[in-house]
Amino acid sequence: MKPETMSVVALAGGVGGAKLADGLAQILPPENLTVIVNTGDDFTHWGLNVSPDLDTVCYTLAGLANPATGWGRMDETWNVFEQMERLGAEAWFRLGDKDLATHLERTRRLRDGEPLSSITRDLCARWGIRHAVLPMTDDPVATMVDTVEMGELAFQEYFVHQRCEPTVKGFRFAGIESARPAPGVLEAIEAADAIVICPSNPWVSVDPILKTIKNLEIFESRCAVAVSPIIGGKTVKGPAAKMFAELGIVPSALAVARHYGSPLLAGFVLDAVDAALTEAVADLTIVPFSTNTIMNLSDNRRQLAQDVLNFIQRLAP
Ligand code: FO1
Numbered sequence: 001m002k003p004e005t006m007s008v009v010a011l012a013g014g015v016g017g018a019k020l021a022d023g024l025a026q027i028l029p030p031e032n033l034t035v036i037v038n039t040g041d042d043f044t045h046w047g048l049n050v051s052p053d054l055d056t057v058c059y060t061l062a063g064l065a066n067p068a069t070g071w072g073r074m075d076e077t078w079n080v081f082e083q084m085e086r087l088g089a090e091a092w093f094r095l096g097d098k099d100l101a102t103h104l105e106r107t108r109r110l111r112d113g114e115p116l117s118s119i120t121r122d123l124c125a126r127w128g129i130r131h132a133v134l135p136m137t138d139d140p141v142a143t144m145v146d147t148v149e150m151g152e153l154a155f156q157e158y159f160v161h162q163r164c165e166p167t168v169k170g171f172r173f174a175g176i177e178s179a180r181p182a183p184g185v186l187e188a189i190e191a192a193d194a195i196v197i198c199p200s201n202p203w204v205s206v207d208p209i210l211k212t213i214k215n216l217e218i219f220e221s222r223c224a225v226a227v228s229p230i231i232g233g234k235t236v237k238g239p240a241a242k243m244f245a246e247l248g249i250v251p252s253a254l255a256v257a258r259h260y261g262s263p264l265l266a267g268f269v270l271d272a273v274d275a276a277l278t279e280a281v282a283d284l285t286i287v288p289f290s291t292n293t294i295m296n297l298s299d300n301r302r303q304l305a306q307d308v309l310n311f312i313q314r315l316a317p
Pocket of ligand 1: 013014015041050051052053055056071072092093094095099156159160
């Protein structure tokens with residue numbers, strides 16, 4: 001099967017996931033790619049429903065994302081934020097004017113009873129996104145971070161307000177047991193030739209998606225491949241390496257491969273700087289492949305996506 005004709009499901013969190021999803025979308029036709037996005041980071045701010053990972057993926061696919069931060073909108077203005085700050089509103093989480101329109105409209109429609117997946121489908125169409133983007137669930141799931149210094153914190157409180165500084169002890173995904181995969185999620189996985197776990201945080205971005213899908217045996221017959229978010233023991237962005245270390249695990253691409261493990265993973269993509277770890281990955285009965293995984297330019301996103309698809313083709317010809 002030619003890589004471009006494969007049917008692929010990508011599991012994505014925020015910025016790293018969005019970049020690889022964008023690379024895949026540059027190669028695969030709309031009918032051959034579904035991106036399933038973490039909603040455990042979702043929360044209410046200023047009375048508005050904010051879905052940070054969903055918006056990061058959508059803005060990136062639409063070419064609307066802020067290239068400096070990876071989240072939020074390009075060419076953003078901050079008039080409302082400045083006025084809210086002046087009025088004494090909580091200002092630790094920044095919502096720009098353009099981004100605010102997304103939250104106002106999403107919140108209005110959620111309050112009218114429309115499911116998040118349906119709202120997302122419509123917003124994607126309006127932003128000109130042709131590939132399918134699905135929230136992992138329409139049901140409420142809240143990632144909670146248990147910390148040494150401050151006890152249990154809601155995810156954005158830990159991530160943005162406390163700047164990931166508290167020491168992590170564990171995670172809880174409130175609501176996950178009763179959360180059902182959003183319409184289209186299981187169908188897309190069943191129809192997929194391959195599943196790509198994007199280079200997102202395994203603990204707080206990918207695990208909530210996997211725990212929502214629940215029956216992970218479905219992955220084993222579908223060639224699942226993960227791309228490491230840890231390069232040379234560090235993350236490009238975000239606290240994944242710090243989380244591994246605080247949980248007593250040496251942060252490395254190998255730790256990520258172990259986290260998902262076999263039989264969930266058939267293959268594992270690690271950065272060329274970590275090529276020395278390929279044998280240890282192979283010892284986990286996961287086929288390793290090393291290449292450049294840094295996606296600082298649009299061309300790198302496409303190249304990594306192409307490398308991943310070619311790797312999948314070699315794994316499951
Ligand atoms: N991240 C920050 O570090 N500071 C912010 O003020 C912030 C605002 C924000 C607004 C909308 C949005 O969609 C994302 C935003 N993010 C912000 C990013 C976000 O909190 C995290 O990147 C994800 O939740 C982790 O994947």
